[in-house]
Amino acid sequence: MNRGDNAEIPGYSTAERDRRWRLTREFMQREGLDALLVFGEHEDAGPAPFAFDTWFTNARAGTTVVFTRDGDPLSLLPMEMFWRDYLEGIRRGDIPWITPDNIRVSRDSAAIAETLTALGLSTATIGVVGLEPYPPWHPEGLVPYRQWNTILDTFPDAEFVPVARPLSRLIMPLSSEEIAVVRRAGSIGDAMVAAMVATAAAGVSESEVYAAGMAAGYARGTTPAAMHLYSGPAPLARAVPPWSYRPQAPRVLADGDVVSAEVFANLGGRHTQHQATITVGEPHPDLLRAAEVARATYDAGLRSLRPGRTFGDVVAAMREVLDPAGGWEFGPSVHALNPAIALSGFPADAGQWIPGAEAYPPEPDHPTIGADLELVPGMTFAMEPNYVFGRHLAYLGGTVIVGDPDPIELNPYTAQILRARGDNSALSA
Structure with missing residues (x-):
């Protein structure tokens, strides 16, 4: 920089x-x-x-x-x-x-x-x-x-x-000055993910990948919130890494691993989110299948994100892809930003597919929050579709602004699977 x-x-x-x-x-x-x-x-x-x-x-x-x-x-x-x-x-x-x-x-x-x-x-x-x-x-x-x-x-x-x-x-509908700030935050988030992609490799600690992303945010003049990051052959979790809250060594990445991260950029009280799925070596076929569903869901959401429609309309369009796909949805696929007042629902029984889940309390229903929110130009949303086949989770997406009439897609970079280090180009999904 x-x-x-x-x-x-x-x-x-x-x-x-x-x-x-x-x-x-x-x-x-x-x-x-x-x-x-x-x-x-x-x-x-x-x-x-x-x-x-x-x-x-x-x-x-x-x-x-x-x-x-x-x-x-x-x-x-x-x-x-x-x-x-x-x-x-x-x-x-x-x-x-x-x-x-x-x-x-x-x-x-x-x-x-x-x-x-x-x-x-x-x-x-x-x-x-x-x-x-x-x-x-x-x-x-x-x-x-x-x-x-x-x-x-x-x-x-x-x-x-x-x-x-x-x-x-x-x-929630941002002014032109606020949109400029969100655009800048979005570019910072992309730079954070790019730094993680450039750092991730077999033999590298996941904490080094984490540090590279956060440092890229700091260097660009902001203090990002702590990102969510898990790594492994097929991680099925979404949180700050375990070594951030209990004493244990960070994982060392291996060939075939996935780095799954939720990256938060903020500037001037305005926030963007970025979903990163980074593969170390060749991705598992089930991960690629899951990414195809997630990407199709992302595209359906983009097509629906238009002024005059409701947030519920966007959720319904995304569900048309998710519901018949044959796998399962890990978490919400879209939510509002600046502020976070709307959240898509997802099936209550999703977690039952995780081995060992039967030992934990059953999940409640997850209804959509804010379905009646009418879309207005300047509103911001985290478009973060996710899907799982077997144990392989693809989490894709970034921040989108409601435009007039077309949506403004800030982060196409993270709306796809990314390869670590040796090949930094994105995989088609």
Whole structure:
């Protein structure tokens, strides 16, 4: 990478700030809200973070935002280090979206109560972001019980309304500035996977492959979330590698292995995902068969991803390929990004095909979430079809933007099987 690569990173203007705040005020007016109370997840949350706060602040994740219909947003920070970052940014020429008079240096229940009281919201109707389910990490909301119970006790005459779902649909269609950021994130993700392909080979530790991918992201000016990676002759798992959470040696790759990875790139609060299936040596015939199904599913999803249709229409089009294929689906094949508010369903009995699965609790049904979401230009989706024959899992795909009318495919590179090191060209699938 040359030095000019980082110089091409797009940013957000004050016009983008004004657009977001205008949309928010219109939303509050339309929903009959006097204010919004937005909880954000801490900045080290990893993939699919609950980081609605950054949409308002263009700053570090992990804050709580209070936004009245007639004022500018206030940012309640977890510690003073956050406002020191603001000062350092100003010294470097940044234009902060949140001014010093709109910053508070605590976000516990007492600080929230003090802020709401000072703004005259003791009897207001307040929309809350953080109470509703946000799969998979927050099945019953983000806000801690004690904190929320204290707020309810303090404001018995206020009405608190969960609004994460309608607000999500408001912010999901990206602006031209945000699309430029997503495009850049997508190119970073491709570079991460390319570095992994170039590193993987028989005799190489899977941790070296992991490190090569993450380093490519860091070198391009972002801090990717920890990728999911498994390797082996036929890995059937999707998670951070086991040596990241318990003391054990990483695997050493062998001829005939597969590196199966889910790579996360992010920039400016906008995220892309990349599904990488990298073969070391000749791929197993069942893997190639599975890749054919996954690729046909990907193409069906692309054809259906059009403005005016629904997310459910896309899922149905993909299921037409998956259901009769004769193998089984490992997990969801498509989900929304920025934010992740829609997720395709898949059969409840899929896991029964894994040897030894009978010893574990049966899987519940996996219905589609957000099937009624109408597609609008600027929405982003992780198109990640996957399929298994025997024990051989093909996981393909990347990030796609709803265009007008055609979808914008950011990552055709990972929508196919990739060969490690000796032959870095993709296999036809």
